[in-house]
Structures are given as structure tokens and as C-alpha cells.
Amino acid sequence: MNTQTFIFCLHLGDNALILAQxxxxxxxxxPVLEQDIAITNISLDLLGQARNFYQxxxxxxxxxxxxxxxxxxxxxxxxxxxxNRELQxxxxxxxxxxxxxxxxxxxxxxxxxxxxxVLRQFFFSAFQFYLYQHLQNISDPQLAAIAEKSIxxxxxxxRWSGEWVIRLGDGTGESNQRIKNALADQxxxxxxxxMPEEYELIDVLSxxxxxxxxxxxxxxxxxxxxxxxxxxxxxxxxxxxxxxxxYLLAEMQYLQRAFPNATW
Amino acid sequence: xxxxxQIWNILEEVKDPEVPVLSVIDLGIIRSVKTSGDRIDxxxxxxxxxxxxxxxxxxDIRLKLIEKGFRNITIQQQLSPxxxxxxxxxxxxKKLKNFGIAPPNPRQQFCNSEMFQQEAVQCPRCNSWxxxxxxxxxxxxxxxxxxxxxxxxxFDHFKCH
Numbered sequence: 071m072n073t074q075t076f077i078f079c080l081h082l083g084d085n086a087l088i089l090a091q092x093x094x095x096x097x098x099x100x101p102v103l104e105q106d107i108a109i110t111n112i113s114l115d116l117l118g119q120a121r122n123f124y125q126x127x128x129x130x131x132x133x134x135x136x137x138x139x140x141x142x143x144x145x146x147x148x149x150x151x152x153x154n155r156e157l158q159x160x161x162x163x164x165x166x167x168x169x170x171x172x173x174x175x176x177x178x179x180x181x182x183x184x185x186x187x188v189l190r191q192f193f194f195s196a197f198q199f200y201l202y203q204h205l206q207n208i209s210d211p212q213l214a215a216i217a218e219k220s221i222x223x224x225x226x227x228x229r230w231s232g233e234w235v236i237r238l239g240d241g242t243g244e245s246n247q248r249i250k251n252a253l254a255d256q257x258x259x260x261x262x263x264x265m266p267e268e269y270e271l272i273d274v275l276s277x278x279x280x281x282x283x284x285x286x287x288x289x290x291x292x293x294x295x296x297x298x299x300x301x302x303x304x305x306x307x308x309x310x311x312x313x314x315x316x317y318l319l320a321e322m323q324y325l326q327r328a329f330p331n332a333t334w
Numbered sequence: 335x336x337x338x339x340q341i342w343n344i345l346e347e348v349k350d351p352e353v354p355v356l357s358v359i360d361l362g363i364i365r366s367v368k369t370s371g372d373r374i375d376x377x378x379x380x381x382x383x384x385x386x387x388x389x390x391x392x393x394d395i396r397l398k399l400i401e402k403g404f405r406n407i408t409i410q411q412q413l414s415p416x417x418x419x420x421x422x423x424x425x426x427x428k429k430l431k432n433f434g435i436a437p438p439n440p441r442q443q444f445c446n447s448e449m450f451q452q453e454a455v456q457c458p459r460c461n462s463w464x465x466x467x468x469x470x471x472x473x474x475x476x477x478x479x480x481x482x483x484x485x486x487x488x489f490d491h492f493k494c495h
Contacts, residue, residue, distance in 0.1 A: 104469035104479060111471040118384025122413070199447065215414035220383055222416060222495055223475075228447040230470050236449070288449075 073141045075210060076130045077172070077269035080145055080162065081307060083123030084173035087163055088315070089194060090116035091322050095181045108230060109187065115223040122216045124159035131157045145170050149330065164326035168309075168316050175306035176259040178315040185238050185248035189256055192231035196284045197263050198224045200277035208271060232288045239292025246293065253294060261302030336369040336404070341376075348398050351390045352474050353492075355433040358391060362421025365412055373406045374399065379417045381495070382475040419495045431458045436480065436491040445494045455491050457482035 093113040100106025131142065139146075147165030150157060176194065181187050202224060205217035238249040264278045286296050305311065325332060345364055350356045358364055358378070365377040376395065380388045392409055399407050419438035427437035436458045455465050462484040469479045470493070477490045 104471075107473070108469055108471035111475055114384035114386075114475055115382060116384070118380075118382060122383055211414070215412075215416075216383075219380070219413045219416040222418075222445070223382060225445065225447045226470060226493075229449055232447070233449045 072130055072134070073138050074269050075213070075271065076127050076134075076142050077145065078271050079123045079127035079130070079213070081172040081267070081269065083120045083127065083162070084171050085177050085194075085198075086116040086123065087120035088171070088173040088318065089177040089191075090114070090120060091318055092177065092179075092181050093187065093191070096187065101184050105184075109191070112191065112227050112230070115220075115227070119216070119220045119223070120163070121159055122219070124162045126212050126216070127162060128157045128159050145172075149327075153331070160326065164323045168311055168319060170309060171306075171311065171315060171319070172309060173306055173315075174259075174262055175303055175312055176256065176262070178306070178312060178318060179256070179259065180314055182252065182255075183248060185245070185252040186255070188231050188234040188238065189249060189252040191227065192235050192288065193256065193260055193263075193285070195224055195227040195231050196281055199228050199284075200280050201272060201274070204272045204277065210271070213271070235288050235294075236292040239289070239294045249292065250294065253289075253297060257297040258300055258303050261299070262304040262306060265302070265304055265307070267307045336372065336374060338367050338369050341367045341369060341374060341399075344398060344402055345376075345395065348391070348394050350387060351394070352387045352476075353430070353433070353435065355429045356422075356426050358395065360423045360426025360429060362419075362423065362426075363391070363417060371406075372404075373408070374404055375408045375410070377410050377412050379412050379415075381417050385475055387474075417495070419492065422492075430492055434458050434489060435477070436489060438492045438494045441494050455480050457485060457487070458489055459487050460485040 090113045093109050093116070096106060096109045098106065100109060131139070131146070134142070145166070146157070147161055147167070147170070149165045150161045176190055179186075179190065199221065202217040202221040206214050206221065208214050208217075235249065238245040240246075263281070264274050266274055282296075289296055342359070345367070346357050346359050348358045350358065350361055361381070363378050363381060365379050368375040378392070378395070395409060396407055418441060420441050422438065430437045436455050439453065439455070452467070454463055456463050457465050457480075460482060462482055464483045465480050466483060467478065468481050468488065472479045472490050476492055476495065478493045479488060480491045481488045
């Protein structure tokens with residue numbers, strides 16, 4: 071059970087960290103200053119959530135017996151094994167390899183244009199919103215506490231991203247076309263959210279209808295149609311990623327790999 | 335034996351690095367102070383998960399206590415119950431306003447995911463209620479940006495959380 075919690079924490083932390091890193095690419099590049107600040111504030115919230123999940127995962131791992139450590143060994147960074155010290159949050163973020171990441175594919179897609187970024191944020195925030203609602207009631211007190219804390223932040227993210235989807239969809243011809251393109255590109259990545267994995271302590275299917283209803287409401291207000299269900303891209307939750315993740319990690323992990331255990 | 339009240343009084347001197355008029359007590363982030371012998375245990379709760387000020391606050395509390403001659407200090411973070419702006423002291427809200435930041439409204443109906451809501455926020459400079467939201471996210475995670483339509487000043491609002 072504890073090993074399952076460990077892997078689940080990695081999945082939750084990876085989702086938050088990878089999207090935080092993507093959104094942070096907008097720093098200094100937002101369409102206007104206020105929105106540049108908004109999306110990077112969302113980044114910061116997600117980074118904080120990732121830290122909470124990784125800290126908990128690391129503390130679980132450090133208390134594991136040999137048998138349990140063997141079960142989760144494939145997620146443990148190779149470099150850390152030479153360090154001869156306890157596992158820390160930063161090891162999980164900066165030393166794991168691509169296949170050891172369990173984030174949803176949608177979080178690693180390139181930031182694209184503003185429409186791509188806000189639509190992805192909306193899909194993801196709606197998912198986190200319902201997930202954390204369930205996670206608050208889980209029997210594991212630390213996971214429940216992280217969810218209770220995080221859902222307050224996600225509430226703002228959901229409001230902000232939903233408003234932007236409507237603003238673009240119901241805006242000019244150009245903005246409508248851009249968000250339409252984003253929808254066509256991203257829809258096939260949303261199905262993965264609801265493909266259950268054994269390590270998930272929450273039944274993701276239990277809130278699929280709420281998620282679809284929320285998406286439908288916002289899209290219809292944005293003059294957009296809910297796309298037909300088509301082929302679904304998946305694999306991220308099992309460590310099989312798009313070509314984009316490797317480049318993201320290369321940039322994010324550069325410092326810890328070039329200067330192991332660097333601090334400042 | 336160290337008195338707990340003595341420690342609370344010292345914590346009054348530790349300020350939020352981002353909003354230096356507020357003490358950590360005003361912010362409502364100190365959950366408990368326990369002393370036994372020469373040992374001090376403090377539990378604090380973070381405002382936002384990713385707030386970079388939290389690490390600094392942690393260190394500032396420690397430094398302040400060391401400065402006052404205490405050595406045996408443990409500071410723990412506790413996530414639940416989650417921090418809310420309702421824990422901010424009335425004194426703190428007044429200090430915020432004098433500093434030029436509109437204090438948080440009670441949590442009431444605005445802390446939800448409903449879109450395009452207008453929240454009544456009073457301009458801290460001219461006290462007008464004739465204001466509009468510029469952005470839900472401001473210079474720090476805990477603030478949003480508003481504009482006063484009467485005195486035309488832009489100002490920060492400490493948003494409800």
C-alpha cells in the first residue's frame with residue numbers, strides 16, 4: 071500500500087512540476103504584463119504542490135524496508151544511488167530520467183501560443199479541481215492535507231483559465247480560430263486523464279462526468295463545440311512520453327546534472 | 335523555563351518579507367507555540383504552496399529567536415487545516431490598508447470557481463467602492479490587482495483564500 075502511495079505521489083507531483091515548468095516559459099513573454107504574471111503565478115502554485123508531493127514521497131521512501139525499496143526501485147534516480155544519503159525532493163525532480171516520469175502527456179506538450187497554453191491549463195485545472203476534491207477525503211492524512219491546501223489555489227486557476235477560454239472563443243475571428251486549433255490539437259490528450267492506473271488511490275472515472283460537464287459548459291459559452299471522442303493518446307502515466315519531455319527535462323535538470331548536489 | 339507568551343510577543347517582531355507591515359501573527363500563520371525547559375516548538379502553516387516567502391519566514395523566526403538568546407528551536411510546517419485569510423487579524427487588515435493594500439474580504443461567496451464575478455473591493459487610498467479588477471494574479475501569489483475608477487490609482491488587493 072505504501073509503495074502504491076509513493077508512486078501515486080510521483081504521478082501527482084510530476085503533473086504539477088512539468089506543467090509548472092511549461093508555464094514558466096511564459097516569463098517575460100506573456101501577451102500583456104498582467105497575464106504574464108498570472109500564468110507564472112499559476113506556475114509557482116503548481117511548483118509548490120509538486121514540492122509537497124515529492125517531500126512526502128521522499129519521506130515514505132526513506133522509511134521503506136528493503137523489500138519495499140525493491141518494489142519502487144525503477145523510479146529511483148540512478149545518480150542518487152551513488153550519493154549515500156537520504157532521498158530528497160530535489161533528487162526526484164532533478165535526477166529522474168524521462169521514463170521514470172509519470173505525468174500526463176498533456177502537461178508536457180509545448181507551450182504553443184496563448185490559446186494552447188490557456189486551453190491546456192483549463193483542461194488540467196478542471197481535472198485537478200475534481201481530483202483534489204476526492205483526495206481531501208482519502209484516508210492518508212498527508213495526501214488529504216496537500217489536497218485541502220492545493221484546491222484553494224486550483225480554484226483560482228480554474229476560474230482564470232475558464233475565463234480565458236471564453237474570452238478567446240467568444241472574441242475576434244482570429245482568437246476564435248486559435249482556440250479552435252488548440253482544441254483540435256489537444257482533445258486527443260484529454261482521454262488519458264481517465265484511463266485508470268493501478269497506483270491511483272482515487273478512481274479517476276468517478277469524476278469523469280463532472281469534468282466533461284464543466285468542459286462542456288465553458289466551451290458552449292465560448293462558442294466552441296465539444297469535439298467527438300476520437301483516438302486517445304496515452305502512455306505518460308506509465309512513463310512513455312512524447313518527444314517533448316526529454317528536451318524539457320534537459321533544460322530543467324541541467325544544473326543538478328552538471329554540478330551534482332549544487333546548492334545556493 | 336521559557337514562557338509561551340514571551341515567544342508570542344517575540345514573534346510579533348517577525349515580519350512578512352513581502353508585506354513588511356504584517357507580522358507573522360497578523361498573517362495568522364502561527365498555529366502553535368509550545369515550550370518545555372529550554373526547548374521551543376513552533377508550528378506554522380504556509381499561505382500558498384509555492385510561496386517563496388515561507389522559507390524566508392522560517393529562517394527569520396529562527397534568527398529572531400536566536401537573537402533573543404534562544405537556541406533550541408524546532409519549526410514544523412503543517413498543511414491542514416489549510417491557511418485562510420479569515421485568520422488574518424483585524425489589526426493586520428488595518429495595517430494592510432494603511433500600507434496601500436486592500437485587505438481581504440471575508441471568504442463568503444467569492445472564493446469559488448465561478449467565472450466573471452465582480453467582488454466589491456474598496457480603494458485603500460480614497461475609500462471609493464467604484465473599483466475594477468485588472469488581474470486575479472498580482473505581484474505575489476496572495477494578491478490581485480485592482481484599479482480605482484475615482485482616484486484612478488492602481489492598487490493591490492490581498493485576495494480571499
